[in-house]
Amino acid sequence: EDKVVQSPLSLVVHEGDTVTLNCSYEVTNFRSLLWYKQEKKAPTFLFMLTSSGIEKKSGRLSSILDKKELFSILNITATQTGDSAVYLCAVAGDSWGKLQFGAGTQVVVTP
Protein backbone atom coordinates (compact mmCIF):
# COMPACT_ATOMS: atom_id res chain seq x y z
CA GLU A 1 0.00 0.00 0.00
CA ASP A 2 1.27 3.48 -0.89
CA LYS A 3 2.46 5.50 2.08
CA VAL A 4 3.57 9.09 2.67
CA VAL A 5 5.03 10.28 5.96
CA GLN A 6 5.68 13.94 6.69
CA SER A 7 7.76 15.40 9.47
CA PRO A 8 7.59 17.30 11.63
CA LEU A 9 3.84 17.33 12.20
CA SER A 10 3.99 20.93 13.32
CA LEU A 11 6.45 23.69 14.03
CA VAL A 12 6.50 27.28 15.17
CA VAL A 13 9.12 29.69 13.87
CA HIS A 14 9.80 33.42 13.96
CA GLU A 15 9.55 35.62 10.92
CA GLY A 16 12.77 35.49 8.99
CA ASP A 17 13.66 31.94 9.97
CA THR A 18 14.22 29.15 7.47
CA VAL A 19 12.14 25.99 7.68
CA THR A 20 12.73 22.57 6.18
CA LEU A 21 9.86 20.15 5.79
CA ASN A 22 10.39 16.46 5.12
CA CYS A 23 8.40 13.94 3.15
CA SER A 24 9.27 10.25 2.78
CA TYR A 25 7.25 7.89 0.66
CA GLU A 26 6.66 4.37 -0.56
CA VAL A 27 4.66 4.03 -3.75
CA THR A 28 4.21 1.49 -6.50
CA ASN A 29 5.23 2.80 -9.93
CA PHE A 30 6.19 6.30 -8.83
CA ARG A 31 5.17 9.04 -11.24
CA SER A 32 5.68 12.25 -9.29
CA LEU A 33 5.70 13.96 -5.90
CA LEU A 34 3.70 17.11 -5.30
CA TRP A 35 3.68 19.77 -2.61
CA TYR A 36 0.53 21.73 -1.76
CA LYS A 37 -0.14 24.61 0.65
CA GLN A 38 -3.44 24.57 2.53
CA GLU A 39 -4.30 27.77 4.37
CA LYS A 40 -7.98 27.47 5.04
CA LYS A 41 -9.77 25.28 2.58
CA ALA A 42 -8.45 24.57 -0.91
CA PRO A 43 -4.97 23.04 -1.17
CA THR A 44 -3.03 25.16 -3.65
CA PHE A 45 -0.32 23.69 -5.82
CA LEU A 46 3.31 24.54 -5.12
CA PHE A 47 5.59 22.07 -6.93
CA MET A 48 5.59 18.84 -8.86
CA LEU A 49 8.82 16.84 -8.89
CA THR A 50 9.58 13.90 -11.10
CA SER A 51 13.36 13.76 -11.40
CA SER A 52 15.94 13.27 -8.70
CA GLY A 53 18.31 16.04 -7.78
CA ILE A 54 16.64 18.84 -9.71
CA GLU A 55 15.62 21.69 -7.45
CA LYS A 56 12.41 23.51 -8.16
CA LYS A 57 12.23 27.10 -6.94
CA SER A 58 9.52 29.68 -6.62
CA GLY A 59 10.50 32.81 -4.77
CA ARG A 60 11.43 31.86 -1.22
CA LEU A 61 10.23 28.29 -1.62
CA SER A 62 12.26 25.45 -3.06
CA SER A 63 11.97 21.70 -3.20
CA ILE A 64 14.08 18.74 -4.21
CA LEU A 65 13.45 15.04 -4.69
CA ASP A 66 15.69 12.05 -3.96
CA LYS A 67 14.24 9.04 -5.76
CA LYS A 68 16.92 6.69 -4.49
CA GLU A 69 16.24 7.44 -0.83
CA LEU A 70 12.53 8.06 -1.45
CA PHE A 71 12.16 11.47 0.10
CA SER A 72 11.66 15.11 -0.67
CA ILE A 73 12.23 18.33 1.23
CA LEU A 74 10.50 21.67 1.00
CA ASN A 75 12.45 24.72 2.13
CA ILE A 76 11.03 28.10 2.97
CA THR A 77 13.57 30.86 3.51
CA ALA A 78 13.00 34.24 5.18
CA THR A 79 9.59 33.10 6.43
CA GLN A 80 6.70 35.54 6.64
CA THR A 81 3.45 35.33 8.58
CA GLY A 82 1.69 34.62 5.29
CA ASP A 83 3.60 31.34 5.08
CA SER A 84 1.57 30.03 8.02
CA ALA A 85 -0.34 27.04 6.64
CA VAL A 86 -0.45 23.29 6.42
CA TYR A 87 1.99 21.96 3.83
CA LEU A 88 0.90 18.72 2.22
CA CYS A 89 3.09 16.25 0.39
CA ALA A 90 1.49 13.80 -2.06
CA VAL A 91 2.72 11.09 -4.39
CA ALA A 92 1.22 9.84 -7.63
CA GLY A 93 1.57 6.20 -8.60
CA ASP A 94 -0.40 4.07 -10.99
CA SER A 95 -3.51 6.17 -11.55
CA TRP A 96 -3.59 9.65 -13.02
CA GLY A 97 -4.26 12.14 -10.27
CA LYS A 98 -4.97 9.58 -7.58
CA LEU A 99 -2.72 11.19 -5.04
CA GLN A 100 -1.64 9.64 -1.76
CA PHE A 101 -1.25 12.47 0.74
CA GLY A 102 0.72 12.68 3.94
CA ALA A 103 -0.87 14.10 7.08
CA GLY A 104 0.74 17.48 6.48
CA THR A 105 3.04 19.77 8.44
CA GLN A 106 1.40 22.68 10.26
CA VAL A 107 3.73 25.70 10.05
CA VAL A 108 3.08 28.72 12.24
CA VAL A 109 5.18 31.83 11.64
CA THR A 110 5.06 34.33 14.47
CA PRO A 111 5.84 38.04 14.02
Place this chain on the structure above:
Amino acid sequence: DTGVSQDPRHKITKRGQNVTFRCDPISEHNRLYWYRQTLGQGPEFLTYFQNEAQLEKSRLLSDRFSAERPKGSFSTLEIQRTEQGDSAMYLCASGGRGTNEKLFFGSGTQLSVL
Protein backbone atom coordinates in the same frame (compact mmCIF):
# COMPACT_ATOMS: atom_id res chain seq x y z
CA ASP B 1 -9.48 30.99 -6.60
CA THR B 2 -8.43 27.81 -8.43
CA GLY B 3 -11.42 27.78 -10.76
CA VAL B 4 -12.99 24.72 -9.15
CA SER B 5 -16.19 25.58 -7.31
CA GLN B 6 -18.08 23.52 -4.77
CA ASP B 7 -21.50 23.96 -3.31
CA PRO B 8 -22.53 24.21 -0.53
CA ARG B 9 -19.55 25.42 1.49
CA HIS B 10 -21.05 24.04 4.69
CA LYS B 11 -23.70 21.45 5.39
CA ILE B 12 -25.11 20.48 8.76
CA THR B 13 -27.40 17.48 8.80
CA LYS B 14 -28.88 15.01 11.20
CA ARG B 15 -27.77 11.41 11.28
CA GLY B 16 -29.73 9.32 8.82
CA GLN B 17 -30.44 12.12 6.36
CA ASN B 18 -29.20 12.16 2.76
CA VAL B 19 -26.93 14.92 1.51
CA THR B 20 -25.72 15.89 -1.96
CA PHE B 21 -22.73 18.02 -2.87
CA ARG B 22 -21.92 19.58 -6.21
CA CYS B 23 -18.60 20.28 -7.90
CA ASP B 24 -17.96 22.38 -10.99
CA PRO B 25 -14.45 21.71 -12.31
CA ILE B 26 -12.35 23.92 -14.53
CA SER B 27 -14.24 23.78 -17.81
CA GLU B 28 -11.49 22.38 -20.01
CA HIS B 29 -10.51 19.65 -17.53
CA ASN B 30 -11.67 16.14 -18.35
CA ARG B 31 -10.67 14.51 -15.04
CA LEU B 32 -12.55 15.08 -11.80
CA TYR B 33 -11.74 13.70 -8.36
CA TRP B 34 -13.40 13.57 -4.97
CA TYR B 35 -11.32 13.48 -1.82
CA ARG B 36 -12.26 13.49 1.87
CA GLN B 37 -10.24 15.23 4.57
CA THR B 38 -10.63 14.92 8.33
CA LEU B 39 -9.01 17.15 10.92
CA GLY B 40 -5.27 16.70 11.14
CA GLN B 41 -5.08 14.41 8.12
CA GLY B 42 -4.30 14.85 4.47
CA PRO B 43 -6.99 14.37 1.82
CA GLU B 44 -7.97 10.76 1.08
CA PHE B 45 -8.94 9.68 -2.42
CA LEU B 46 -12.59 8.65 -2.86
CA THR B 47 -13.29 8.41 -6.58
CA TYR B 48 -12.24 9.62 -10.02
CA PHE B 49 -13.97 10.40 -13.32
CA GLN B 50 -12.54 10.79 -16.76
CA ASN B 51 -15.19 12.63 -18.71
CA GLU B 52 -18.44 10.93 -17.63
CA ALA B 53 -16.88 7.56 -16.82
CA GLN B 54 -16.19 6.69 -13.19
CA LEU B 55 -12.86 4.91 -13.48
CA GLU B 56 -11.88 4.18 -9.93
CA LYS B 57 -13.45 4.05 -6.48
CA SER B 58 -11.69 3.74 -3.17
CA ARG B 59 -12.68 1.02 -0.75
CA LEU B 60 -13.40 3.95 1.59
CA LEU B 61 -16.45 4.63 -0.57
CA SER B 62 -19.14 2.50 1.05
CA ASP B 63 -22.39 1.70 -0.73
CA ARG B 64 -23.97 4.71 0.97
CA PHE B 65 -21.83 6.94 -1.24
CA SER B 66 -22.53 7.54 -4.90
CA ALA B 67 -20.95 9.95 -7.33
CA GLU B 68 -22.04 10.95 -10.80
CA ARG B 69 -20.79 13.09 -13.62
CA PRO B 70 -23.60 12.73 -16.12
CA LYS B 71 -22.41 14.98 -18.93
CA GLY B 72 -18.73 15.01 -18.20
CA SER B 73 -18.92 18.47 -16.69
CA PHE B 74 -20.13 19.01 -13.11
CA SER B 75 -20.26 16.17 -10.61
CA THR B 76 -22.39 15.33 -7.59
CA LEU B 77 -21.51 13.27 -4.54
CA GLU B 78 -24.41 11.88 -2.55
CA ILE B 79 -24.21 10.32 0.88
CA GLN B 80 -27.25 8.36 1.97
CA ARG B 81 -28.18 7.64 5.58
CA THR B 82 -25.41 9.82 6.92
CA GLU B 83 -23.45 8.73 9.99
CA GLN B 84 -21.42 10.83 12.41
CA GLY B 85 -18.27 9.29 10.96
CA ASP B 86 -19.09 10.94 7.64
CA SER B 87 -18.32 14.36 9.14
CA ALA B 88 -15.39 15.70 7.13
CA MET B 89 -14.35 18.15 4.44
CA TYR B 90 -15.23 16.84 0.99
CA LEU B 91 -12.85 18.22 -1.61
CA CYS B 92 -13.27 18.15 -5.35
CA ALA B 93 -10.33 18.50 -7.72
CA SER B 94 -9.88 18.58 -11.46
CA GLY B 95 -7.09 17.94 -13.90
CA GLY B 96 -6.76 18.09 -17.62
CA ARG B 97 -4.63 17.11 -20.55
CA GLY B 98 -1.16 18.42 -19.98
CA THR B 99 -1.53 18.87 -16.23
CA ASN B 100 -0.46 15.30 -15.45
CA GLU B 101 -0.90 14.67 -11.74
CA LYS B 102 -1.22 18.36 -10.89
CA LEU B 103 -4.71 18.78 -9.51
CA PHE B 104 -6.63 21.96 -8.85
CA PHE B 105 -8.74 21.76 -5.71
CA GLY B 106 -11.97 23.47 -4.77
CA SER B 107 -12.57 24.99 -1.34
CA GLY B 108 -14.53 21.97 -0.22
CA THR B 109 -17.82 21.25 1.46
CA GLN B 110 -17.59 20.91 5.24
CA LEU B 111 -20.10 18.30 6.37
CA SER B 112 -21.18 18.04 10.00
CA VAL B 113 -23.45 15.14 10.93
CA LEU B 114 -25.18 15.63 14.27
